[in-house]
Every structure is written in structure tokens, then in C-alpha cells.
Amino acid sequence: MVKVKEKKTAPKKGATPKTPKAIKGTNKHETDANDEKVYFMALGGLEHIGQNMYLYKYKGKYLVVDCGMGFLDEEIGAGDVQYCDTTWLEKRKKDVIGFVITHGHEDHIGALKYIWPKFRKPIYCTRFPAEILRQTFAGIEMDFDPHKDIIEFDHNGDTLDLAPFEVETFHVTHSIPEAQMLIIKTGAGKILHTGDWTFNDDIPIEAQTNFARLTEIGSDPKLLACMCDSTNSSRQTKQVTETQVRDTLTEIMKNAPGRVIVTGYSRSLARIKMFAEAARNAGRIAAIKERSNPNPVPYVGLPEFREMGIKLGYLKKDDVYTHGEIKDLPAEKQAIFLTGSQGEKFAMLTRLCHGQVKEMKLMPTDTVVFSAIIIPGREQDVSNLYNKLARMGVKTHTIFDTDNLHASGHAGRPELERFYDIVHPQVSVPMHGDYINEMLNGKMAMERGGAKHMMIVHNGEMIALSDGNEPYVAETIETSYVVMEGETERSANDQVYKNRKKIASNGAVFVTLPIDKRGFLKGVPEVSSAGIFETDETGFMKRQIQIEISKAIDGLTKAERKDRNNLHRAVQVASNKVVRAALGADKKPQYSVHFIQK
Numbered sequence: 001m002v003k004v005k006e007k008k009t010a011p012k013k014g015a016t017p018k019t020p021k022a023i024k025g026t027n028k029h030e031t032d033a034n035d036e037k038v039y040f041m042a043l044g045g046l047e048h049i050g051q052n053m054y055l056y057k058y059k060g061k062y063l064v065v066d067c068g069m070g071f072l073d074e075e076i077g078a079g080d081v082q083y084c085d086t087t088w089l090e091k092r093k094k095d096v097i098g099f100v101i102t103h104g105h106e107d108h109i110g111a112l113k114y115i116w117p118k119f120r121k122p123i124y125c126t127r128f129p130a131e132i133l134r135q136t137f138a139g140i141e142m143d144f145d146p147h148k149d150i151i152e153f154d155h156n157g158d159t160l161d162l163a164p165f166e167v168e169t170f171h172v173t174h175s176i177p178e179a180q181m182l183i184i185k186t187g188a189g190k191i192l193h194t195g196d197w198t199f200n201d202d203i204p205i206e207a208q209t210n211f212a213r214l215t216e217i218g219s220d221p222k223l224l225a226c227m228c229d230s231t232n233s234s235r236q237t238k239q240v241t242e243t244q245v246r247d248t249l250t251e252i253m254k255n256a257p258g259r260v261i262v263t264g265y266s267r268s269l270a271r272i273k274m275f276a277e278a279a280r281n282a283g284r285i286a287a288i289k290e291r292s293n294p295n296p297v298p299y300v301g302l303p304e305f306r307e308m309g310i311k312l313g314y315l316k317k318d319d320v321y322t323h324g325e326i327k328d329l330p331a332e333k334q335a336i337f338l339t340g341s342q343g344e345k346f347a348m349l350t351r352l353c354h355g356q357v358k359e360m361k362l363m364p365t366d367t368v369v370f371s372a373i374i375i376p377g378r379e380q381d382v383s384n385l386y387n388k389l390a391r392m393g394v395k396t397h398t399i400f401d402t403d404n405l406h407a408s409g410h411a412g413r414p415e416l417e418r419f420y421d422i423v424h425p426q427v428s429v430p431m432h433g434d435y436i437n438e439m440l441n442g443k444m445a446m447e448r449g450g451a452k453h454m455m456i457v458h459n460g461e462m463i464a465l466s467d468g469n470e471p472y473v474a475e476t477i478e479t480s481y482v483v484m485e486g487e488t489e490r491s492a493n494d495q496v497y498k499n500r501k502k503i504a505s506n507g508a509v510f511v512t513l514p515i516d517k518r519g520f521l522k523g524v525p526e527v528s529s530a531g532i533f534e535t536d537e538t539g540f541m542k543r544q545i546q547i548e549i550s551k552a553i554d555g556l557t558k559a560e561r562k563d564r565n566n567l568h569r570a571v572q573v574a575s576n577k578v579v580r581a582a583l584g585a586d587k588k589p590q591y592s593v594h595f596i597q598k
Contacts, residue, residue, distance in 0.1 A: 035059070038188040040227065040429060041462040043084040043479055044070060047435050049231060049376050050107035051481065053084045053115075054193070054431070057462070058186045059164040062092060064099045064121075065182065065193055069110030070481060071377045083111035085480040090118055097162050098122040102195030103179040104129030104267060114484055116149075117142055124162075126155035126178040131308050132267075135300045155180070157210060170210040172197040175409025176267050177206055177314055183217050189224035189467045192217055192423065196229050196432065199415045200407055202241035205270045205314045211422070218423035224465045226425035226449075228416075230433030230441040235412030240404050245371065246274035246281075248404040252397055253282035258331040258365030260284070263341040263349050264372045264406075266302040269309040271371060271407075272337060276319040279335035287321040289338035289348050292357055302339050302348075323360065331365060341372035343381025353388045364393035371405050376434075416441060420449030427453045427471050429463065507531030508590040509579070511549065511571050514598050519561030522598040525549045525571075532579060532589060541582055548574035568593045 038058045044051035051070030056063040070082040089096065098121040101109055109129055113136055116123065123133065134146040153160060155178040157170040168183040174196050182193040201208050217223060253260045260279075264271050272288075279286035290303050303322075309315035323336055340349025349368070351357050362368075368389055374382045389396050399405050411419065428445030430438035435456070442454035453471055455463055460479035465471050508530045514523040525546050533541040552574035553567060560566045572591045579587055 036188050037464045037466045037474075038184075038186045038191065038224070039462050039464055039474060040191070040225070041477075042431065042457075042459045043086065043089065044068070044459055044481065045432050046457060046459045047433075047438065049433065051082065051084060051111075052108050052432060053086075053111070054227070055089070056165065056184055056191070058188065060095055061164055062089065062096045063162060063165050063167070063184070064089075064096060066102055066108040066195070067099055067112045067115050068105070068107040070107070071375065081110070081114070081484045082481050083114055083484070085482050086115055086118060088477050088479075093119050093121075096121050097165065098124060100160065100162075100167055100182065101125035101129050102182065102193070103174055103176050104132050105176055105196065108196070109133060113137060113140055113142075114482075116144075120149075123150045124153060124160055124167075125150065126180065127152055128155070128176070128178045128308065128312060131312070132300055135304055139299065156207075157213065170213045171207060172209045172214075173200045173203055173206075174198060175265065175270070175407070177269055177312070179409075181214070188465065189222050190217065190220060191224055191465070192226045192228075192425065194226070194228045196231070196409055198232075198239055198409055198411045199418060200239055200241055200409075202243045203270045204242065205273050215422050222467060223423070223425045224467060225427040225429055225463075225471070226423055226445065226451075227429045227431050228419075228441055228445070229410060230430040230437040231410035232408055232412045233416060233430075233433060233437040233440040233444070235408070236414075237412065238414045239412060240407045242270050242274050242407050244404040245271065245407050246278050248402065249275060249278035249369065249371070250281045252367065252369060252402075253278055253284055253335055256332075256367040256395075258363060258367065259334045259336060260367045260369065261336045261338060261349070262369045262371050263338055264370075265341065266305050266339055269305065269314045272306070272309065272320060273315060275335070275337050275371075276315075282335070284333050284335040285321060285326045285329060286319065286335045286337065287323050287326045289323045289336055289360065292351075292359065302337075327359070331363070340385070341370055341382075342375055342378040343383075343385045349385065353385060353392070362389075362392055362394055367395045367397070369397045369402075369405065370399065373399060373406055373408065413440070413444070416444050417448055420444050420447075424450045426468070427451060427455060427463075427465060429455045429457070503530060503590050506588045506590065508592065509545070509575050510592045510594070511545075511575070512594045512596060513549075513553075513567065513571070514596045515567070516598055518558070519553075519556070519564075519567060521550060521553055527575075529589070532583070541578060544578045545575050548577055564595060567595070 038056065041055045043053040043055065045054060050068060052066045052068040054065040096119055101123065109132065112123065112133060130150050130152050133150060137144045137146065153169060155171065160167040164186060166185040168185065169180040172179050172181045179195060179197060181195055181197065184191040184193055199209060249262065262275050276286040288302050288306055306315065306320060310317050326334055338348040340347030343350060352360065352362050386396060397405060425445065428442045428451040430441035438456055442456060445451040446454055455471055457463060457473065460477045461473045462475040463471050464474040509532055510528045512526040514521065516522050527542050527545050549571050552570040553561065556566060556570060571593050575591065579589055
């Protein structure tokens with residue numbers, strides 16, 4: 001059992017105890033430590049995929065489950081990563097106990113490097129995500145103790161004493177090692193938080209789901225609620241197993257004339273193991289494609305996950321070599337695993353398609369296998385890869401034309417029905433999935449699991465739960481996301497992004513006004529643009545804008561021209577007159593006006 005003792009600070013002599021201030025616009029539970037209800041809220045992870053960050057509140061204390069990155073909104077036009085806006089929680093950070101991590105996927109741990117420094121609370125996880133986090137944080141300049149700030153618990157199951165919570169963990173199968181379900185115990189009752197899971201009973205590198213413990217908690221009448229993964233609720237077919245994927249890869253490798261290149265998720269050690277076994281069965285040597293740049297980089301990728309797999313016993317050193325060690329073998333003896341299944345810009349497969357890897361070139365005799373689904377939002381990037389490979393004459397196998405190429409880490413309908421035959425919560429709270437999949441999950445919880453209530457809620461809606469009582473939304477807070485661009489953190493509503501979107505769809509006009517101190521023009525306005533008249537070779541639109549601006553400013557009174565806001569408004573109105581006449585009434589360019597006083 002892992003225990004954490006809170007430090008108690010004695011009041012100074014003569015000091016008057018402070019009365020807790022009422023928090024404006026919130027309900028009583030916000031400061032009432034005697035409240036016997038337990039509360040659940042998501043900052044991210046409801047009605048969408050990714051960006052998982054969930055809160056449990058009891059006796060005025062907050063427990064954070066997972067802290068993941070989201071999939072970037074293409075419309076904002078920039079940014080490196082996206083994660084939850086934690087402004088609301090930061091105001092309560094003294095009451096945050098810590099972060100409990102269910103597993104090591106980026107959409108569950110990837111935001112910790114940005115969010116953890118704002119809270120500096122312990123991170124509780126098993127050894128595999130702990131190793132990922134330590135290597136990730138090692139590449140970032142921050143005051144972080146890799147042994148003190150990360151507290152490991154047993155990946156086979158453990159109990160964490162995080163008063164006023166007690167959190168029991170037990171193993172469940174997923175597409176990454178050491179995934180955990182959580183039993184969150186409070187005086188108000190117990191909650192089962194599934195994390196990401198599936199019942200894949202054939203993953204050779206680790207044990208099956210702990211069905212015995214799942215059955216015990218599932219039949220407990222004090223099970224208040226089940227917060228359950230909904231990602232694949234609409235899938236009707238039975239789960240493909242990892243050994244089925246291995247057998248499919250084996251047949252492809254036996255029949256391929258040249259190299260076989262398999263792309264998949266770099267953290268899926270079970271898939272890498274099955275890839276290695278398939279290669280061996282087909283008389284090939286398995287390898288990963290290491291980075292082109294031999295210099296160390298502050299990034300945890302496929303080479304590091306291979307080393308972690310070897311260190312933790314999920315892989316043997318001779319299971320998978322590096323490309324550099326096997327590159328001189330005949331092509332028909334090579335099997336290479338690499339990144340890029342989602343068409344990521346800098347992933348190895350994308351770079352190979354663009355001829356950007358000096359030490360390895362794609363050949364028409366190669367066979368490329370996509371051993372992964374397409375993550376929502378990546379469809380166009382993956383389609384571009386398919387087409388690029390086809391134009392190069394490279395044969396491909398995808399989930400659309402070849403069966404049993406991928407074993408999902410998320411439960412479909414058959415697995416969820418089996419789950420709710422075992423688990424019978426009072427309340428179902430579907431999470432981690434789009435709305436329709438959450439709804440399907442909740443319906444199964446009521447039909448098969450006997451749940452009395454189903455709560456399909458939004459991020460920011462805090463559910464109050466108590467034994468035998470109907471759940472309700474006790475409070476709603478505004479939630480959003482943050483985009484990290486380089487070293488700059490921006491909110492989703494940042495004016496920079498609004499301007500970029502406007503420029504992307506409507507263009508921009510840049511005007512330099514030479515004026516005197518009274519606001520009179522002292523020359524011809526200089527006009528340029530982005531996306532408006534670059535192709536106007538005659539210069540007609542530019543000259544018309546200059547003429548209209550000059551006329552508009554000359555038409556201002558002496559009093560009006562003294563205010564530069566009036567000058568800016570005159571420029572915009574005059575320019576719009578020309579732009580909309582030429583390009584349509586709906587065109588609304590972004591205007592930038594620069595003043596030069598002469």
C-alpha cells in the first residue's frame with residue numbers, strides 16, 4: 001500500500017483562524033468539507049477522443065485521474081500540442097492530492113510535462129508510464145525529482161492511501177502494457193474508473209484482465225458509478241487478438257517479394273513482439289527503424305520504447321534489432337517496424353515517402369503494412385500516404401483491404417456486453433468517446449448492467465453522487481483547452497488564433513499611412529496584402545484601394561482626423577469598398593494600419 005501523509009502547518013501564536021471565504025458563483029459543496037457526496041467532473045475526455053483529465057472531489061479534496069494531450073484543432077492553424085485549461089483547478093491546487101495515471105498513452109499522460117509544474121503534486125503510476133515520464137521530463141528544464149515526484153505502484157494491482165480517498169488498482173488489457181482500472185473508494189461509496197480497456201484475452205506479453213477482482217467490485221451493491229471508456233462502443237464485431245495479427249503479418253511476410261515495412265504505434269510493445277514473431281516465422285529478421293539523427297534528442301520515441309520493453313522484460317534484445325544492424329541483408333530477409341501510421345509530418349514513413357531519409361529508400365518491391373486504425377482527425381494525412389505509396393508502386397496492406405491487421409485497445413459492443421454482465425453500477429457515466437458512442441455505452445450499462453441512471457454530461461459539469469440517490473449536476477464550470485506553440489502557451493480564444501483563422505479565410509490588407517501630427521496625409525498610402533491581390537499583375541486593385549483611402553481620409557473633419565481610430569476606420573471602409581466589389585460582398589479581410597508621422 002502506498003501512503004501519503006499531508007503536512008499540517010500549525011497556526012502562528014496570537015493569530016486568529018481565518019474563516020473560509022465563500023466562493024462567488026459556486027454551490028455550497030465548494031467549501032463544505034462535511035459534504036458526504038462524492039463528485040466527478042472532466043476537464044477533458046467527454047464527447048471527444050483524447051485530452052483525458054478527470055477529477056474526483058470528496059471532503060473538499062481533489063484527485064486527478066490522467067492528464068493527457070488532445071488532438072490539435074486544424075482550424076487554429078498552429079500549435080504543437082493541445083491540453084486542458086486548468087485555470088479553475090489551479091485556484092484550488094492546495095486541495096489537489098495528486099495525479100493517478102491509468103496507463104502510458106499520450107492522451108492520458110502527455111500533458112503532464114506542461115500541467116504538472118503548475119501543481120507539483122505526486123504522480124502515481126506503474127513502472128512503464130513512470131519510465132516514459134522520467135525520460136520525457138529529463139529532456140525538459142524543470143525542477144523535478146524523478147524518484148520523489150513519481151510514486152510507482154505494482155502493475156499487477158495495488159492500493160493507494162490518498163486520504164480522503166483510497167484507490168485500488170487492478171490490471172486490465174489494453175494496447176499498451178500495464179493498463180489499470182481504478183476503484184475509487186470514499187465514505188460515500190465506490191466508483192469504478194475503467195481507463196482505456198478491452199477484453200483481449202490473447203496478449204502474450206502480459207496477463208489477462210483481472211476478472212476475479214472485476215467480478216467482485218461489479219457485484220458490490222455499494223458501487224455508486226462506473227466511468228467507462230466508450231471509444232469503440234459502436235464496433236459490432238468481436239475483438240481481434242494480437243496473435244491473429246501475428247498470423248496475418250506472417251502470411252504477408254512469407255508472400256512479399258522484398259522488404260516488409262510495418263507501421264504502427266510505437267508504445268504497443270505487444271504489437272512489436274508479434275511483429276518480431278511473424279518475421280521469425282517467415283524467415284526474416286525483425287528490426288526497428290532508428291532515427292536518422294544519431295544525436296540524442298529530448299523526445300521519447302520508438303528506439304526508447306524498444307529499450308524500455310527490453311528493460312521491463314516485455315521484449316528480448318534479439319527480438320528486434322535496429323535497421324542499421326540488418327540493412328545489408330537481402331531485402332527478402334528484412335522486416336522493419338517504423339512510425340508513421342497516422343501520417344505524422346516528421347514520422348519515419350512520411351519522411352521515406354518524401355525521400356528525406358538518406359540511409360533508406362522505398363523501392364517498388366517493398367510492401368508497407370498499416371497495422372493500426374486511423375485516429376479521428378488524421379484521415380486526410382493517412383489518405384495522402386496511401387496515395388503517395390501507390391504512385392511509387394509500393395504495395396500496401398491496410399485495415400480496409402486486409403483482415404486482422406490491428407487489435408484495438410478499446411472495447412466494442414461484444415466486450416461491453418460481457419463487461420456489463422459482470423459490472424452492475426447504480427449510475428453509468430460514459431466517457432472517452434464521441435457522443436453517439438457514449439450514448440451506446442450508457443444504454444448497454446442500463447440494459448445489461450442494470451444501471452438505474454445514465455449521465456451523458458459535458459466537460460465541466462460536476463456530477464454529485466451518493467448511495468441510493470439520483471445523481472445530478474451540482475455545478476458547471478467553463479472548460480477550454482490550451483495550445484502550446486513552441487514555448488508560448490495560448491488559450492483556445494487567443495486573439496492571435498482568431499486573426500490567423502480570419503487571414504486564412506479572408507486574407508489581409510496592410511496599409512502604411514504617412515501623416516502629419518494633425519492627421520493630414522503627406523503622401524500616397526502604401527498598400528500590400530496577403531491573399532487579396534498578389535495575382536493582380538496590373539496593380540489595378542492596389543491603386544484603387546490607395547485612391548479610396550486618400551478620398552476617405554481627405555473627407556474627415558479636422559477633429560475626426562486627430563483620432564487615429566477614425567483614420568483606421570476610414571482605411572477599413574475604403575478598402576472594403578474595393579475588395580468586396582472585386583471579390584464578393586462576403587469577403588472580410590483582416591486590416592493592419594501602420595502610421596508614419598512626417
